[in-house]
Ligand SMILES: Nc1ncnc2c1ncn2[C@@H]1O[C@H](COP(=O)(O)OP(=O)(O)OP(=O)(O)O)[C@@H](O)[C@H]1O
């Protein structure tokens with residue numbers, strides 16, 4: 008597997024397998040290896056993974072919100088974009104990453120292009136749905152009260168679309184975390200790198216460490232997004248108490 | 250955006266204006282019959298016009314034309330002599346309080362947030378908005394603690410009251426109200442109707458008030474416009490005119506076969522007793538007759554009369570006897586005013 | 589570009605073979621996911637209990653990165669068909685589960701009440717009332733699941749299972765970008781073809797009354813859960 012030297016700083020030397028004195032070669036999980044390599048390989052990879060994910064989701068959110076606001080009153084754009092997105096869903100992710108290699112090389116840029124594209128589809132769709140499914144009566148009341156179309160969009164529709172947008176963010180965050188592992192076979196960044204290294208050497212301690220860490224990142228991210236969702240949409244939990 | 254003159258609005262003292270419909274016809278695209286057919290009527294400044302009619306009769310349509318939520322092709326509508334088409338639509342709407350049939354509170358804003366939307370856009374200070382919100386909550390009889398709740402935490406009737414408060418926020422000279430009290434129980438409904446009448450008498454507003462309920466129309470409206478299917482104006486006049494002289498069978502049907510009784514609700518005992526020769530201070534022949542307050546409607550007087558079986562009722566005003574009224578006098582009063 | 593088209597001709601036999609295995613693996617994984625998810629989702633939806641547990645399990649499984657599952661699997665149960673199947677089932681299962689559950693639980697309580705009043709047993713209500721009206725949503729779950737699984741099945745190569753289109757997609761040194769894109773194209777076509785076939789099956793299975801209802805109501809409420817792209 009061809010990999011580029013990291014666009015981010017990461018030790019690229021061969022991993023010292025079976026180095027720890029307490030590790031038998033057939034041991035399933037070697038705690039010693041884990042603690043030795045946490046500061047040099049696993050920790051930095053985890054931070055990178057989070058970083059890669061954040062970049063993709065933030066850029067994706069900015070672009071897709073803008074696109075959704077643009078598409079809101081232009082259905083030709085909306086249906087075109089949605090059709091395109093449905094098509095992108097079906098592309099095997101590795102092929103998608105590789106497609107950009109001739110243009111942007113084996114770099115962080117390449118994998119961010121791919122990851123961001125995947126978030127766009129979800130976030131655009133959810134933002135648009137959110138903007139469009141605002142209760143008619145609320146919009147009519149706002150019109151009748153003399154809010155301008157822009158005020159209605161930004162003060163009524165956008166906040167009311169938040170639950171849907173947040174649901175999109177939630178799914179896209181875990182999706183990006185998952186896809187980013189695959190992306191490491193194109194550019195050796197994030198927790199996918201130790202996974203691919205260990206796949207080739209079938210080193211179970213590293214497989215388990217990196218695999219479990221990736222899962223933890225995904226679960227923690229999911230919980231954090233749910234927390235954020237609750238924070239920014241307090242009215243969705245307001246139910247009649249009396 | 251048009252945050253034009255935030256300081257000139259104090260929340261009070263804006264003169265009412267008349268609303269004139271001049272041969273207005275509205276046809277929705279793809280519809281055979283018009284929703285509103287050549288409507289002409291004038292709602293004088295400061296008066297309340299109740300629009301009644303069957304479901305689909307064009308009541309909501311007529312109302313939405315006024316704040317230009319719907320465009321119309323022929324005819325014109327003027328407010329205070331100015332065509333609504335000549336005014337910037339945002340400015341127009343901010344001067345018109347709007348209470349919609351489905352309430353339409355903003356689910357993501359608290360009650361205070363809902364009421365304060367337009368004041369906020371007009372640049373009112375925080376304190377002023379807060380003060381106004383409290384005032385309005387008192388007015389619609391909601392506890393001030395509701396301010397921090399979300400609409401989903403309110404009952405349907407409470408939401409409707411917030412809708413009313415929101416529409417009153419900047420004290421607009423014109424109000425459009427589409428079945429504003431539809432979801433209220435009879436008692437609350439009567440209460441809030443009275444509150445609104447009270448408010449109306451203090452600050453003069455021109456109101457178009459849509460309702461299904463002819464009794465509500467009689468109570469709330471200075472004038473009543475009866476629409477029939479197809480958006481044709483069947484009759485426009487005061488409640489008394491409609492009840493005494495319905496223009497045709499349709500209107501007669503609509504106001505109800507008991508329209509004679511309904512007319513009794515339009516007048517107060519005081520008016521009848523003043524017109525009668527009165528039992529000045531001498532010994533009344535009906536000394537043991539039941540008493541009725543002078544401000545009670547004739548309907549209540551009649552009811553009291555029937556319930557007691559006495560030949561007459563004594564009309565009192567704060568304990569002072571004004572005189573007595575007999576059944577014949579009641580009948581004369583109603584029949585007489587209709588000629 | 590021309591090498592892309594040439595690749596199909598030059599490697600027709602290889603592509604046909606890999607495609608066949610790719611299909612078999614995907615269908616098998618989807619079948620396992622469906623067989624596990626539908627009874628569970630339907631039963632819990634029917635009970636109207638444990639909904640929090642189902643939603644949570646669905647969300648947790650949905651968050652699991654496929655490659656991480658493969659990696660851990662390599663350590664625990666090794667290379668091969670089991671490894672990739674487990675990963676693909678975990679990918680497809682939560683969607684079918686939550687959709688089935690949501691659909692069955694969401695059947696109009698009035699309808700269920702009426703069925704109970706007519707003397708139907710719980711099993712009869714489930715099979716004759718709740719499941720038939722849940723078909724559209726269950727089906728959309730299965731279709732999305734299929735798209736995910738087919739697009740992800742190429743990871744079989746990393747799980748040590750040779751023979752899928754992944755052999756080409758993960759070997760750009762051997763086959764070049766045109767080979768990768770050719771294999772990806774076939775994978776895309778499989779996704780669409782399977783989706784279309786499942787759509788036909790759905791139409792045939794959906795009771796006519798429901799179909800009429802669905803055609804009358806706007807599409808907005810036909811798709812409650814936002815779909816996600818292939819998870820790996
Ligand atoms: N947006 C629209 N497009 C087409 N037709 C409409 C539209 N809105 C209303 N109509 C039609 O116009 C007619 C009048 O409707 P309108 O809403 O004014 O009735 P309404 O008197 O307010 O009825 P209700 O008492 O039920 O509220 C009806 O026949 C209705 O179907």
Ligand SMILES: [Mg+2]
Nearest residue numbers: 308309350427
């Ligand atoms: Mg109406």
